[in-house]
Amino acid sequence: MPLIDIHDVRKNFGALEVLKGVSIDVEKGDVVAIIGRSGSGKSTLLRCVNGLETYDSGVISVEGVRVHDQEDKLRELRRKVGMVFQQFNLFPHLTAGENVMLAPKVVNGLSRAEVRELAQASLARVGLAEKFGSYPSQLSGGQQQRVAIARALSMQPKVLLCDEITSALDPELVNEVLKVVESLARDGMTLILVTHEMRFARDVGSKLVFMHQGRVHEEGMPRQLFAKPVTPELAQFIQAIH
Amino acid sequence: MSDFTFWTILSNLLLSARWTVLLSLIAFVSGGTVGLLLLFLRVSKRPWLSWPVKLYIEFFQGTPLLLQLFICFFGFSLIGVEVSAWVAAWIALTLFTSAFLAEIWRGCVESIPKGQWEASASLAMSFVERMRHVILPQAARIAVAPTVGFSVQVVKGTALASIIGFVEVTKAGTMLNNATFRPFLVFSLVALIYFALCYPLSWFSKRLERKFNAAH
Numbered sequence: 001m002p003l004i005d006i007h008d009v010r011k012n013f014g015a016l017e018v019l020k021g022v023s024i025d026v027e028k029g030d031v032v033a034i035i036g037r038s039g040s041g042k043s044t045l046l047r048c049v050n051g052l053e054t055y056d057s058g059v060i061s062v063e064g065v066r067v068h069d070q071e072d073k074l075r076e077l078r079r080k081v082g083m084v085f086q087q088f089n090l091f092p093h094l095t096a097g098e099n100v101m102l103a104p105k106v107v108n109g110l111s112r113a114e115v116r117e118l119a120q121a122s123l124a125r126v127g128l129a130e131k132f133g134s135y136p137s138q139l140s141g142g143q144q145q146r147v148a149i150a151r152a153l154s155m156q157p158k159v160l161l162c163d164e165i166t167s168a169l170d171p172e173l174v175n176e177v178l179k180v181v182e183s184l185a186r187d188g189m190t191l192i193l194v195t196h197e198m199r200f201a202r203d204v205g206s207k208l209v210f211m212h213q214g215r216v217h218e219e220g221m222p223r224q225l226f227a228k229p230v231t232p233e234l235a236q237f238i239q240a241i242h
Numbered sequence: 243m244s245d246f247t248f249w250t251i252l253s254n255l256l257l258s259a260r261w262t263v264l265l266s267l268i269a270f271v272s273g274g275t276v277g278l279l280l281l282f283l284r285v286s287k288r289p290w291l292s293w294p295v296k297l298y299i300e301f302f303q304g305t306p307l308l309l310q311l312f313i314c315f316f317g318f319s320l321i322g323v324e325v326s327a328w329v330a331a332w333i334a335l336t337l338f339t340s341a342f343l344a345e346i347w348r349g350c351v352e353s354i355p356k357g358q359w360e361a362s363a364s365l366a367m368s369f370v371e372r373m374r375h376v377i378l379p380q381a382a383r384i385a386v387a388p389t390v391g392f393s394v395q396v397v398k399g400t401a402l403a404s405i406i407g408f409v410e411v412t413k414a415g416t417m418l419n420n421a422t423f424r425p426f427l428v429f430s431l432v433a434l435i436y437f438a439l440c441y442p443l444s445w446f447s448k449r450l451e452r453k454f455n456a457a458h
Contacts, residue, residue, distance in 0.1 A: 050364055052360055052363065052364065071368065071369065074363075075366050075368060076366075078363065078364055078365065078366035079366045081364075082364065082365075083360075083361075083364035085357060085360065085361060087357050089355075089357035089358060089360065089361035090361075091358065091361070091362075091376050091380075092380065093379050093380050093383075102365070102367075102375055102376075103362075103365035103366060103367060106367060106371050106375060107365065107366045107367055107371070148361075151365070152364075152365070155365060155366065
């Protein structure tokens with residue numbers, strides 16, 4: 001059984017059909033890179049996996065449990081599915097350490113000492129142990145995004161969803177974030193990334209999904225697809241990006 | 243002339259102003275508590291929770307406080323419950339204040355970026371946990387100035403309680419005028435007392451507004 005099973009998922013925004021029957025399997029340890037033009041439905045699909053968006057038909061299940069929109073079921077799901085956003089979305093009124101400690105304390109009910117230890121480990125994991133007491137406004141974009149990754153990791157998720165996590169960063173800050181993601185991948189973390197970083201998708205991804213007009217247009221091994229795209233749309237897309 | 247010197251008039255007014263302050267405080271504390279509860283319901287995604295609150299807010303914002311006082315005062319006696327002017331004023335001001343505060347605070351909550359809701363949701367936090375730990379602490383910063391500003395309306399609103407016989411500073415003014423026949427003096431003093439109560443609040447509210455605007 002795959003860790004995440006996305007089967008024939010459809011979604012409309014009013015008259016606009018953004019997902020037209022998408023199916024993807026994600027195995028444990030997979031690093032799935034989803035690429036495609038803006039408007040191809042890739043972010044919407046990602047947001048369906050942790051219930052930030054609802055879908056109209058089809059099935060998404062995580063560890064065999066179907067993604068539902070009831071609040072208590074969603075809560076169970078989101079313990080297993082972490083997410084990192086394009087705009088970081090750190091809590092500005094809390095320090096980096098408090099950002100990381102909040103959910104383990106409130107949701108998992110860990111003790112003060114336990115969450116502190118966990119937060120320190122999570123921040124160390126992204127190379128920011130010394131920023132425990134800094135507020136988000138005192139950190140660079142790259143550091144903020146790394147804190148956001150640490151915050152998601154502190155819930156010890158089974159899979160981490162990354163929604164264009166380097167798109168809002170200045171070019172010189174992109175690498176420090178990608179390095180963290182790469183090290184997570186190396187440690188066996190299951191990742192689904194919506195990304196525009198083609199080189200990263202090729203080098204780190206174990207599976208590439210090219211979405212086009214609400215469908216999975218092409219999927220396979222990243223290196224193969226980049227070297228020899230089958231469809232003209234992917235060939236065009238790769239050319240346009242490079 | 244009368245036995246009432248300027249000082250006896252003033253001291254009587256000041257003594258009754260205690261009840262204005264007390265009524266304002268009680269109205270604000272209970273109105274704030276109810277308002278907070280209404281806020282949670284109002285921003286809920288479930289229409290059967292948010293709609294009744296929306297109607298409640300529309301009703302109390304769209305009718306005069308004076309009529310709300312009448313309805314509380316006379317309405318209870320219609321159903322056979324005798325309430326004192328105190329209780330009627332307290333209930334009416336609580337309803338009025340809670341409606342306005344819930345609406346003010348809703349605006350503050352909705353000004354918090356959607357990403358804050360999404361990030362906390364994706365960390366498996368429930369609606370109440372997200373409000374309590376992520377949204378409200380940020381919304382509170384924005385809410386302080388308009389909330390303090392609205393408290394001025396509440397202080398002035400307590401004057402209406404005089405009409406149902408509650409002896410606060412306005413009612414005391416009416417009574418003193420009946421005894422002294424010096425309306426200009428008496429009501430000027432009453433107005434000055436209100437000003438002395440309200441001005442520090444508006445000043446404080448403006449200062450807070452500046453402070454929080456400067457912080458961004």
